[in-house]
Amino acid sequence: MALEAWYMDSSDEDQREPHRLHPHQPVSLDQLKELGVFHWRLDADRYDSDPELSRIREERGYSYMDIITIHEDTLPNYEEKLRMFYEEHLHLDDEIRYILDGRAYFDVRDKEDRWIRISMSKGDLITLPAGIYHRFTLDRTNYTKAMRLFVGEPVWKAHNRPADHFPVRQQYVSSLQGS
Numbered sequence: 001m002a003l004e005a006w007y008m009d010s011s012d013e014d015q016r017e018p019h020r021l022h023p024h025q026p027v028s029l030d031q032l033k034e035l036g037v038f039h040w041r042l043d044a045d046r047y048d049s050d051p052e053l054s055r056i057r058e059e060r061g062y063s064y065m066d067i068i069t070i071h072e073d074t075l076p077n078y079e080e081k082l083r084m085f086y087e088e089h090l091h092l093d094d095e096i097r098y099i100l101d102g103r104a105y106f107d108v109r110d111k112e113d114r115w116i117r118i119s120m121s122k123g124d125l126i127t128l129p130a131g132i133y134h135r136f137t138l139d140r141t142n143y144t145k146a147m148r149l150f151v152g153e154p155v156w157k158a159h160n161r162p163a164d165h166f167p168v169r170q171q172y173v174s175s176l177q178g179s
């Protein structure tokens, strides 16, 4: 199944709901690319021996990887972490996530500051550029297992909005101009 993304409504309903607009307003992979968001579809059943994953990691220098299982039975401080992940934030480095099982949503801001919801399921690998405002949530199924990739030693620090003073944010905003 292709990756699906859409513009979100602004209701305060449970974050795990899809929050589609009526009428539905889909967002294409090309629109995501314009925001610096890239996607690959891989075979998650063989992630530990997948030459395509190895190629991506080598080409892009993703030397670090670990696996996080986000479920109330496996993740310490589950509720608190989910609250943190759903705070609008940016990172000083790219965020690279590969869904190995389950499902999740990444929300990213577009150029007009509107929320786009990206629905991720098993086999989806996504990269969010340094400096983009975004957030993360589980969906109604309340479970995902994801590989986290990083160039070099990982820095997990999230800078909640407002974080416009970071050079990486200014570089990201400049990169959008003209695209």
Ligand SMILES: CSCCC(=O)/C(O)=C/O
Residues within 6 Å of the ligand: 068, 085, 095, 097, 134, 135, 136, 146, 148, 158
């Ligand atoms: C799927 S990993 C947890 C989410 C996370 O690390 C992050 O920074 C979300 O934006």
Ligand SMILES: [Fe+2]
Residues within 6 Å of the ligand: 089, 090, 091, 095, 134, 135, 158
């Ligand atoms: Fe993040």
